[in-house]
Amino acid sequence: SAVISQKPSRDICQRGTSLTIQCQVDSQVTMMFWYRQQPGQSLTLIATANQGSEATYESGFVIDKFPISRPNLTFSTLTVSNMSPEDSSIYLCSVGTGAEAFFGQGTRLTVV
Amino acid sequence: GENVEQHPSTLSVQEGDSAVIKCTYSDSASNYFPWYKQELGKRPQLIIDIRSNVGEKKDQRIAVTLNKTAKHFSLHITETQPEDSAVYFCAARRNTGTASKLTFGTGTRLQVTL
Numbered sequence: 001s002a003v004i005s006q007k008p009s010r011d012i013c014q015r016g017t018s019l020t021i022q023c024q025v026d027s028q029v030t031m032m033f034w035y036r037q038q039p040g041q042s043l044t045l046i047a048t049a050n051q052g053s054e055a056t057y058e059s060g061f062v063i064d065k066f067p068i069s070r071p072n073l074t075f076s077t078l079t080v081s082n083m084s085p086e087d088s089s090i091y092l093c094s095v096g097t098g099a100e101a102f103f104g105q106g107t108r109l110t111v112v
Numbered sequence: 113g114e115n116v117e118q119h120p121s122t123l124s125v126q127e128g129d130s131a132v133i134k135c136t137y138s139d140s141a142s143n144y145f146p147w148y149k150q151e152l153g154k155r156p157q158l159i160i161d162i163r164s165n166v167g168e169k170k171d172q173r174i175a176v177t178l179n180k181t182a183k184h185f186s187l188h189i190t191e192t193q194p195e196d197s198a199v200y201f202c203a204a205r206r207n208t209g210t211a212s213k214l215t216f217g218t219g220t221r222l223q224v225t226l
Contacts, residue, residue, distance in 0.1 A: 033213065042201060043156070043216045059113075092155065094214075099144055099163075099207060101214055103155040 002027055002097050006104030013083055013111050020079045021107045023093035028073035033094040034066070037106070043092065049076045083111045114139040116204050118217030125192050126225055133220045135202035136184040142204040145178060145185045146214070150199045159200075160187070163207070192224045 003026040013019050023032060031050055035043040046066055047055040055068040069077045080087055088111045093104045115138040125131050137145075143164035148156035162169045162176045162185065169176050173192075178185040189196055202217040 031213075042218045043214075045213065045215075048213060099146075099161065100158055101146070103157075105155050 001100075002029065002095050002102040004093060004095060004102055004104040006093055006107060008107055009105060010108040011110070013109065015084050015111055017083055018079055018081045019083065019109060020077050021091055021093075023076045023078070023104055025074045025095050027097070029095040029097065030073070031096065032070065032076040033096075033101075034068065034076075034078045035092045035094060035103075037090040037092060039089070046078070046091075080109065083109075085111045087111050114142060114204055114215040116202060116215050116217040118202050118220060120220060121218065122221045122223070124223045124225060127192060127194060129192055131187075131189045131192055131196070131222055131224075133187045133200055133202070133222075134184060135186070135204075135217050136182075137204040137215075138183070139204065139206070140183065141206050144205050144207040145176070146203050147174075147176060147187050148201045148203065148216075150201065150219075152198075156201060189222075192222075194224050194226065197222055197224045 005024045007022050034046040036046050037043050045058050046061045047057045049055045049068045049070040051070045051073050067079045090106045090108050092106045094101050118135045146161035147159050149159045150156045160171050160174050160176050162178050173190045175188040200220045203214040205214045
């Protein structure tokens, strides 16, 4: 199993600003994943973060808007840049150990 | 890419009754199918999963069935209890070692009434 600490748990931000979300895992993992869950919706993968290489972004998500860092095998950050109210969502990081995927507790972002 | 459809979007059952949630997937190479339960304000938690070499798996009141030919899989909850009330997501992926890129269904909000 994996224990994931994600912070902040929630934030209210002004439009036009940026927020960086941190994800810390209690074990070394090759890949870390960032998801977005809009209110009442499913989880949509934003990007996959590998240590030592650039993140791989899914269709509809770009690095300028969601820059990701992966400095080591236990930590990653996701930045939501130049925020607008449409960015209000829950953002979750996830790691896999074997087959199972584990999730952080999520960051509830509200952009006003 | 993979596309996972899930039905129904909402489901209301009486306590003690059974609940069934169905998913279909598009990528014939997918071979791992987990189900997640997400309670309000909490993170998704794995409740059961099935691999493509198995047609059915059961864990107490929860079971999952898989039909690879038809590309659909289902979650069955028997003897439902109020604490089963939550949103349930199915997912699918190609199992590539420790990679866990999952494609999720749209979710089913299950309400168990007394």
